[in-house]
Amino acid sequence: MGNFKIYPRKLKGVVKIPPSKSMAHRGVICAALGNGISKIRNISYSDDIIATINAMRSLGAIITKEDDYLYIVGINSKQCKKNIDLNRTIDCNESGSTLRFLVPISCVFEGKNRFIGRGNLGKRPLDTYYDIFDNQKIKYSYKKGKLDLKTEGLLKNGEFKLRGDISSQFISGLLFALPLLDGDSKIIITTELESKGYIDLTLSAMRDFGIEIINNDYKEFIIRGNQTYESVDYRIEGDYSQAAFFLVADTLGSDVLITDLNLKSLQGDKEIIDILEKMNVKIKIVDNGVKVIPKENLKSTIIDGSQCPDVIPVVSLAASLCAGKTEIVNVGRLRIKECDRLKAITMELSKLGAKIIEKEDSLIIDGVKSLKGGVKVWSHKDHRIAMMLSIASTVCEEPIIIEDYECVSKSYPQFFEDFKSLGGNFDEWNLGK
Template sequence: MKAVTIKPWKLKGVVNLPPSKSISHRAIISASLSEGTSVIDNLILSKDMEATISAMRLMGSNIEIIKKGENDRIKLVIGGGYIKRGITHIDCIESGSTLRFLIPVSLLDKGQVTFHGRGKLVTRPLDSYYEIFHKTGIKYSLMDGGLPLTIDGQLESGTYELDGNISSQFVSGLMFSLPLLSGDSKIIIRGDLESKGYVDLTLDVLKGFGIRIANNGYKEFTIEGNQKYKPSNMEIEGDYSQAAFWLAAGVLGEGVESQGIREKTSQGDRAIVNIIEEMGGKLHVDGDSIKASPSSLNSIKVDVSQCPDLVPIIAVLGTFCEGVLEIGNGSRVRIKESDRLKAISTELNKLGADITETEDGLIVKGVKSLRGGEVDSWNDHRIVMALAIAATRASGEVTIRDSEAITKSYPGFWEDFKMLGGIADEWQLG
């Protein structure tokens, strides 16, 4: 197990953002389902990307990885169009997107498939799919209530109902597969759909590959059958989920400019721009970059139902604001890579923060400073990165245990952190 020790030092400079992990998953899957060759540019081989690439190869896609020699960026040349019969085992590592997107994709063809995972992914809920399996006669079995999950059957066109307050990944998973079936289908949302931005991302990527899905006010999605994915070339835009950490570092430090971002985007985590500005943070958008300048922050109330991945870094911003920041509608944050409400509040409180958990959120009282100490990542990449930004404003050294969790989404995080002036020493525990 690795740890990293961070010495307090405010960050300053320019960072080239990593590509959107959410768009990357969707592009790789769509290209693999296309009948022809696609080129997907500007990716990073994080653990989550490795999981999806490996899975699509097992399903019959020919994926060539071309290293570009700069910032660990790669290009994929993908020849797809065929779902392989007889696949037996797919290792999703710790990627919830890989698992939930590919369960319906694997059901495009008959045959038994077993999905494996590690860490918290083993027990992350899949009840929405189990409900579908029961109704459609798809056989499935679990190991002690979690992964490995073995399924045996074939997806059919029809009407599928999903709760709006569950992960949008179930909605997206069906959207990848239903257009390829022989009949028309509908996805009906019970209640209000949360994380609409992630569904928008799926619809945008699918449109780029020739797939048509009608969005009827996020209450119902109608899908024509017998569609075909068309090959496409795509360059992945910068990730607002990761930009959030550097924007926070800029307003809490000495100014950080994040490059490679698109102002007009379907990424739901673009909400971080509005949140920081509402808190009084100084942001300047210029083309494909956002400059965050040192700022005094005010307290606000934040509804995170549409941007749950932002909770850890919002908690850090609240720790250094004037007054009390409230985070609400975040109950789903408890079933991410960790219980992020408990994880971020527990670890920041170890450093002197004043955070109280509620059933679906956090109450964060601003403090003047944090102290040094030892904290744990909970094997969660977003907890690692949030604690790293908080550590830049501590009065002493902060050690983060299990720091390699960042390889799940952002393997170059520590290099970028140091490039901005951060002082971080990685070492091996034991």
């Protein structure tokens, strides 16, 4: 992979935030499970979304890609019935959402499934589904440490007990699948539910496509069987997890207007707004966009990252420049993302001069006055670490070299185009020189 040398420079201008990856996954899945033709507008073809598109094609949906929208003929349409492969391979690439959403969905349809992928995807636990397979006598096999999961057998309706402190993707996967079964089902959450925002996104998308779920205070979900996903003209809203990078850039002295954000969004990563306000900034709505107006000093705070894990890397950058001690708690799940993000955040920001103590499921950050730069840092081949380090360059005293920058294609392929359009200054760097 490639390396960039990025020179310290504040960003200035207007950036249209790419569409929400979380909502795009959900929109594509709901449309593909329908029995008509849907149009999904404002879509960006990141690696993860391409994985979900191809996964739904594997199940029989006809999906036509245009520049920034999709036409999707649902699996249950007459013209798709003949497309269903009874011995299918679903390549999830490095997308955890694709994997965990599609495992139960694939078991709604006749045939055998094989799930493959790359990177750390094989290390992400799937025990929740294995327990369901054991209970329902669905055949399965897998390889430890590598994604090569095979399943055979149909998912049956009934009662499903799931812990609330596991990934919400397991719950969403079942929510997508269960309305298509012949009988009614219930999902019972046995502990406090984390990442409620992601469940809200799933329920919202399903509701938009005509599926009714009863949510009893996130303690149980009642799912009526024999429901049908309707065809819809659906627009994907802007992504708060990507907006977070430019909101933090503003917090640290840049002047970027961020457009296409829904201020009433259900996205859990909208929490970035509240976090930055606690750090002593003002959020201003200007010309149909959002920008951060920093006050004289950034303040330390306590941040619970359980509902917004994806913004924690760039929030850690902001915390590194806050006066005092910031604690970021309940973020143990960051260890099983594309990399061990707690370790990566600590390692790479420390190279720049930050003072961070890494705990098992938290970070303790003592603010410093400035970041030095003048060093080589590594993305750990994780898109959110690469983008965080790019924003860090704007407040460094010297240039930095980022190794393996191209991993941003996983969620935000045009990140460096946007970064450059805002005045970011970088060039390719050969580490062998």
